[in-house]
Amino acid sequence: MIHSTRSGLTGRLTLNGHDLEAQSTYNWFKSEDSRASSNIIISPRETIRAVPDDRYAWHAKEHSYSMYSIEVTQALPHQMYWDEQYQKAANVTRKWCNMSGIPKVYIPVYEPGMKGITGHEDSTQGRRDGKSDPGSEWDWPYFMWLVKKDYLVAPAPAPTTDKAIVWHNGFTYAERWGHHWYLGSQEVVQRYLVRGWPDAVARAPRGSRLDL
Numbered sequence: 001m002i003h004s005t006r007s008g009l010t011g012r013l014t015l016n017g018h019d020l021e022a023q024s025t026y027n028w029f030k031s032e033d034s035r036a037s038s039n040i041i042i043s044p045r046e047t048i049r050a051v052p053d054d055r056y057a058w059h060a061k062e063h064s065y066s067m068y069s070i071e072v073t074q075a076l077p078h079q080m081y082w083d084e085q086y087q088k089a090a091n092v093t094r095k096w097c098n099m100s101g102i103p104k105v106y107i108p109v110y111e112p113g114m115k116g117i118t119g120h121e122d123s124t125q126g127r128r129d130g131k132s133d134p135g136s137e138w139d140w141p142y143f144m145w146l147v148k149k150d151y152l153v154a155p156a157p158a159p160t161t162d163k164a165i166v167w168h169n170g171f172t173y174a175e176r177w178g179h180h181w182y183l184g185s186q187e188v189v190q191r192y193l194v195r196g197w198p199d200a201v202a203r204a205p206r207g208s209r210l211d212l
């Protein structure tokens with residue numbers, strides 16, 4: 001099951017902010033007060049082990065008895081995920097699937113007893129308790145393509161969102177609804193190349209605004 005951390009702290013949109021988000025999530029899980037945990041926490045630069053693979057973390061009430069969990073750092077619901085987070089989460093998920101015979105399928109409406117991969121918001125408990133993670137920014141077709149990549153030669157699916165890339169001051173920004181989020185540089189280009197955007201789009205000159 002995929003979760004996102006959602007500290008709500010607006011100062012955590014940068015790469016360093018993601019690291020803080022990962023560390024504070026780990027610290028929170030270590031405290032008795034949290035009464036929650038996760039097998040793995042993933043930021044763009046770090047993968048932190050919280051609970052070993054020989055047991056399930058307590059992460060989604062009744063589903064915790066039968067599902068591994070990943071917390072992906074995302075401080076705010078509309079913050080974009082990094083390609084590194086997709087790659088790391090897919091590597092972990094693929095390993096769990098191969099190890100435990102979990103089918104590599106996404107389950108958009110998860111009920112207890114089903115076998116596959118789902119999000120907290122898609123689960124019985126998540127729907128009942130109003131959970132919204134990993135949310136609209138989590139690109140399930142891309143993530144599932146990565147999980148199955150070992151076995152597929154098909155091209156990456158087209159992007160499911162309407163993000164535009166803007167080069168500015170040496171960084172790549174994703175622009176959406178008039179807001180800018182810091183994303184870094186090369187990573188974003190790689191992500192969009194992987195996802196099948198034309199080279200002309202991914203390598204547009206600095207300062208050019210792309211209408212996508």
Ligand SMILES: [Zn+2]
Binds near residue numbers: 003004
């Ligand atoms: Zn969650």
